[in-house]
Amino acid sequence: MKVLYITHYSAMYGANLSLLNMMLYLREKFGVEPIVLINETGAFQKELEKNSIRYLLYKYPKCTINSTKSNIAIKKGIKKLIRVFIYPFIFKVLKHSEKVDIIHSNSSTIDIGYYLSKYMCCPHIWHVREFGKEDYNLIQIDSINKITMKYRETAYVIAISKAIEKMLKNMSPSINIRVIYNGIHVCEPYKKKYFAKGKLHFCIVGLISPNKRQIDVIKAAQVLVSHNITDFKLHIVGDGKEDIKNQLKSYVRESGLENYIEFTGYIKQIDEYLVDMDVGIVTSVKEAFGRTTIEYMSNYMPVIGSADGGTLELIEPYRNGYLYESGNIEKLAICMERFLLDRKNLSKMGEKARCFSEKFTVRQNAENVYELYTELMQ
16 A cells, blocks of 8 residues: 655644654564655655655645735735646656655645545545644635535544534534544653652643743743742743744743743653653643643653643543633643642652553554545455
8 A cells, every 4th residue: 555645844843743653664564665755855855865765756735825924815825826837747756757656645734635535536634633724723725615615525634633624514514523542652661760859840841832821831830830839840842933033932031930941942752851841831722632742641740731622532621631711821820730749649640650651652643544545445
């Protein structure tokens, strides 16, 4: 079975990490031959080369634009025009050079797979990994009716959470949806060290951006310090645009929080870092799933998360973490304080978090996806 996967960016963040792990498992266990269509070079392309996965590079556009930018109508028109001229060229090349059984698009921000599947007369699977506007400020260049039509004409639309499934069902009940949660490499079991006294280490991992709302946890740390609660350190892990990072760092300096907050930058081997962390935090406006949430839990870390999107499906309050209303800084600070005051409960919730994470393995994810492949081939 030969599958053409289509990706939408070049970095090694959640969507591409999930795709890479899935492809490697499908190739090893089921003999699936992966080919990847990429639109730019970068870290993901290097990982493909490292793992001997063949890729094709073409400069195709996304079918979304940033809703916060100006001249939206003009930019929509330009992208539609580019699509008209670029897609046919790519299609002709692929039809004559490649014979694939299934086309699998890895994001809702690209629609080239939908059109290519029609041109090459093979089934299309569309992996919806984002809400769009709520989590990344993205809007589609096509009308809602046209987007809905494309989803209805897709063999399977994979939703990475029930929250995404609900969004798709609201568009049309006739979309063929399967909920398949992301899979991660759950780390090997180990003995987590929790300290009855001393600094507690909070950690927030992810792309530094306004939608991830790192500023909220910085402000929550500020609340704790103002209440003379200082036996903690907050680790902000991730990279992002320089202006956004500098704004956060300036806020930390001006608030006198340098002793309590550390910016680590991007860390590739995140599991090795999380061994020394105690509590994970997810402040995103609306997570479609929450890969980072499960990575925390895999490392025996209970999680504090905003009560929205896919996070609601992962955090069980008072069992493996706490939920708070997005933007409610005081409530977030209270959740952090609970762990600081009750270290015994921290270890109990950490163990339960670990058990919960074991449901979300790469194996389970890939086998569910392969089930769809075999249904289509039959």
